[in-house]
Amino acid sequence: MQRRSFLQFGVLSMFVSRGRIWRASGHGPSAIGGDPDVGRRNLWYAGANETPLALVRAAILAANGHNAQPWLFKVSDSRIELYADSGRTMGPIDPYLRDMHLSLGCALENLVVAAAPNGYATSVTLTPGTLELVSNAAAPPQRVAVVELAPTTRSTSELYQAIPDRHTNRALYDPARPLPPEFIHALHDLSRDDDVRIVLVTGDHDRQRVVDATMASAPIFRDSAVARGNNRWARASEDEMDKAKDGFLALPDPTTKGVPHATIMLSAPLFGLIVVRDRYERAQALRAGRLWQRAHLLATARGIAARPDNAGIELIDYQRRLKLQPDAAAHLAELAGDPMWQPTMVFYMGYASAAAIPSPRRPISDVLLSADRAGSPGPGVRSS
Numbered sequence: 001m002q003r004r005s006f007l008q009f010g011v012l013s014m015f016v017s018r019g020r021i022w023r024a025s026g027h028g029p030s031a032i033g034g035d036p037d038v039g040r041r042n043l044w045y046a047g048a049n050e051t052p053l054a055l056v057r058a059a060i061l062a063a064n065g066h067n068a069q070p071w072l073f074k075v076s077d078s079r080i081e082l083y084a085d086s087g088r089t090m091g092p093i094d095p096y097l098r099d100m101h102l103s104l105g106c107a108l109e110n111l112v113v114a115a116a117p118n119g120y121a122t123s124v125t126l127t128p129g130t131l132e133l134v135s136n137a138a139a140p141p142q143r144v145a146v147v148e149l150a151p152t153t154r155s156t157s158e159l160y161q162a163i164p165d166r167h168t169n170r171a172l173y174d175p176a177r178p179l180p181p182e183f184i185h186a187l188h189d190l191s192r193d194d195d196v197r198i199v200l201v202t203g204d205h206d207r208q209r210v211v212d213a214t215m216a217s218a219p220i221f222r223d224s225a226v227a228r229g230n231n232r233w234a235r236a237s238e239d240e241m242d243k244a245k246d247g248f249l250a251l252p253d254p255t256t257k258g259v260p261h262a263t264i265m266l267s268a269p270l271f272g273l274i275v276v277r278d279r280y281e282r283a284q285a286l287r288a289g290r291l292w293q294r295a296h297l298l299a300t301a302r303g304i305a306a307r308p309d310n311a312g313i314e315l316i317d318y319q320r321r322l323k324l325q326p327d328a329a330a331h332l333a334e335l336a337g338d339p340m341w342q343p344t345m346v347f348y349m350g351y352a353s354a355a356a357i358p359s360p361r362r363p364i365s366d367v368l369l370s371a372d373r374a375g376s377p378g379p380g381v382r383s384s
Contacts, residue, residue, distance in 0.1 A: 051118070052080055052149060053364060058114035058163050060361050062293055063308070064103035066090045066233040067248050067359050071107045072141050072369040079148050082108055083141035083369055089134065091229015093220065093314055095321045096131040098285055101144065102345060105289020108145050110163055112290075113297065117160045121152040126283040133321060141369060144286060162300040167358055169305035171255045173267040173350030183302050184270070187349075190294055195278075196287045198295065199336055199343075201271040206335060210271045210346060211262045213312035213331050220311070220318050245360045255354040265309060268348035273332070275341040279316070288344050295347070305352035312346055 052075045059082075064070065070088040074081040082104060090099055108124070115122045125146045184200065191197045201207055220226055234250035235241040241249055256264055265271075274291055276284040292308065299306045315328040332343040 054118045055080060055111045055114045056364055059107040059111040060367060061163055062106035062110045063296060064106060065099040067246050068233055069246050069362055070100050070103055072367055074369045079146060080111065081143055082145040083143050085141055086139040091232060092225045093229055095133055095317055096280055097134060098131055098279065098317060101282060101285035102289035104144055105286040106293040108286060109290035109293035111147060113159045116152065117154060117156045119151060119154045120149045123148040126286050129282040131280040131282055131285060158301040159297040162297045166296050166300040167356035168307050169352045169356035170253055170307055171352040171354035172264055173352050175267050175269055177351045179270050179304060183304065186298060187295055191291050193287060195284050196276050196291055199273040199275055207266060207271050209335060211265050214309055215262055217311035217315040220315055241360050245362045265348060268350040270349045272347050273336060273343045274345040275336045275343050279342040279344045292345055299349055304349055306347060306349045308345060308347045310346055313344055
């Protein structure tokens with residue numbers, strides 16, 4: 001989403017990536033031709049050192065809502081535990097922490113993708129449960145996943161190589177340049193999960209319906225409580241982002257200044273929905289986040305830009321919280337093509353007219369969790 005949308009009525013979508021300070025960047029393809037910053041490339045490769053911390057280094061480069069980076073990690077030689085940091089929520093725009101769990105799923109996917117290149121096999125267990133309306137922002141960190149590690153022969157992948165170059169791109173896309181059919185097929189086949197999958201939207205009529213669902217979210221951002229929650233992560237300058245190492249730059253994007261948001265969206269030739277059986281089931285939200293990260297890494301590896309635009313889903317959360325008529329859910333459910341599937345994320349992809357800018361990240365030392373800070377995890381369930 002464009003920063004002009006924030007200035008009008010709030011932040012339309014999750015997964016910001018605007019900022020200029022350090023981000024471990026790597027060798028390998030980027031959405032628009034690569035990052036010339038050799039120092040950042042060296043930082044990324046210096047982290048590939050066959051220890052569990054190398055996996056955390058990859059995890060913290062994941063996509064996440066408002067660049068809140070809501071993750072904490074408890075690390076040992078044989079396992080990594082992923083925790084939700086309840087102090088880093090997006091506020092009332094994410095009342096059920098659905099977006100937060102998508103973000104945590106993105107971090108989990110990066111961690112797992114980075115395992116084999118660093119000599120580890122992984123076994124993932126997710127914490128089950130229902131995403132309830134947030135009632136205690138001061139809750140202790142809650143464990144959402146456990147990744148057991150075992151030694152294995154090192155092997156790399158195009159997704160791993162894409163981790164440091166994956167950035168959300170908010171530029172105009174080229175509507176006249178279609179995506180390769182082989183990429184579309186690969187994207188469609190990314191999920192073989194019985195409860196989480198991708199629905200691709202290419203027709204003009206259905207793409208317009210996705211845009212209409214997104215633009216219908218405007219009332220959310222006239223809510224003063226939502227605005228206060230968003231403002232917590234808004235940074236007024238790049239210097240402020242440098243200092244905070246999180247959040248998003250609340251200024252108009254110069255590459256699309258004055259361009260209507262609907263026009264920006266419709267410039268992309270491919271839209272997609274990530275759909276689940278139950279939008280508020282914790283494990284499905286985490287797996288949906290994993291699927292989005294995998295899709296964005298695949299796009300990056302193939303030289304394709306991508307952007308989530310999740311305001312239509314956030315309107316579903318908003319209407320549910322206030323017990324309003326759930327017309328947003330009904331609208332997007334039609335696009336899923338099956339009433340048994342519930343959209344939990346919207347995105348678009350294409351060839352962008354300008355390079356994406358890396359977002360800031362907190363250092364690993366800020367996201368490591370000691371045993372005395374960990375909350376009660378509850379039982380686990382095996383991830384697919």
